[in-house]
Amino acid sequence: METSIHHKCYILGIVIFNIILSSSYLNASTIYGIVKDNENKAVEVATVTLFRTSDSTLVKAELTGVDGKFSFVEIPPGEYYVNISFLGFADFRSQSFTVSAENNEINIPEILLQSSGIDLAEISVVAQKPFIERRSDRLIVNVDNSILASGGSAMDVLERSPGVIVSAGESISIRGRSGVIFMIDGKPTPMAGQDLTNYLKALPSGSIDRIEIITNPSAKYDAAGNAGIIDIRMKKNENQGTNGSFNTFYSQGIYPKAGGGINLNHRNKKGKCFWQL
Incomplete structure (x- = not known):
């Protein structure tokens, strides 16, 4: 009898764990956007980094595609911001936004990078x-x-x-x-x-x-x-x-x-x- 009870508790524990795990995936969200330059052209291979707002911890990094688009998937609930960097342009930091179960698809407004005003020919070849x-x-x-x-x-x-x-x-x-x-x-x-x-x-x-x-x-x-x-x-x-x-x-x-x-x-x-x- 005692063994049967332990077995039922074990099965129940597995079920509860799977429900919690499934719930975490359901709450995971997608963040996406598009990066363009000051001539309204798509920027390819710009570095897009996702940070947690509370402590500026790096969460994930991606590169923009040939169409300038990027996306982050399976992002847990929280408050975040993105930073965009690309050679010859000033870094861009977005406003903070909140990911939640109710707001699980974040479309960041179109990002327009501004020229840094630095001549690329003057950039040292030993740059980081x-x-x-x-x-x-x-x-x-x-x-x-x-x-x-x-x-x-x-x-x-x-x-x-x-x-x-x-x-x-x-x-x-x-x-x-x-x-x-x-x-x-x-x-x-x-x-x-x-x-x-x-x-x-x-x-x-x-x-x-x-x-x-x-x-x-x-x-x-x-x-x-x-x-x-x-x-x-x-x-x-x-x-x-x-x-x-x-x-x-x-x-x-x-x-x-x-x-x-x-x-x-x-x-x-x-x-x-x-x-x-």
Whole structure:
């Protein structure tokens, strides 16, 4: 009898959890807009960053398309603003707006960028790299010297990267396509699942030079990478040493269940090693 009651409570708990999870997705919203220049022409590859108003925390970044349009999806309720930057134009900051269950589709009024008045020919070639770059087959997030370079992890960077979606269960997809292949410095990592998640959470963002999000892998990559490839490029000569993470879990079903694990990685000039215990 007691076992039956525990089983029913377990099932009820799962149902309640799924309802809460579904509710969070239903409350997630879409924010979109269009960016034009002072001649009313669409601005392509402008960097659009979404910030939380309360503490100016970076939530997500995207690039405008060829039509000047951008969008952010699955944004939780809260108060936000967007910042637009593009070479040769003054930065633009929008008014704050509120995302809620009742207001879950935000159309930001047309954004018109104004010329900065600086001659592009006078800009030094040693200027800081843009936060996001677009190449023919990939997007590059330049983590070094960016707002994400300190106090966070590789997972924090990915959550804010364009086109990357980290689900509530911490699975990672590129533009909704699952089965993403992860690489470290151009080489496939042996980690997957929870081991990979733990590693990304333990890897300091300050040790990363850039993250390359390859949306259209060429023939040189394994066919399994058709969903996309995320290549984490570490800083040269600054990423040596050992780091890792320790995790535990406990769940109560019909019987209690507990466990844990340790993830370690060591890097030196000769290479790198990974351990999962």
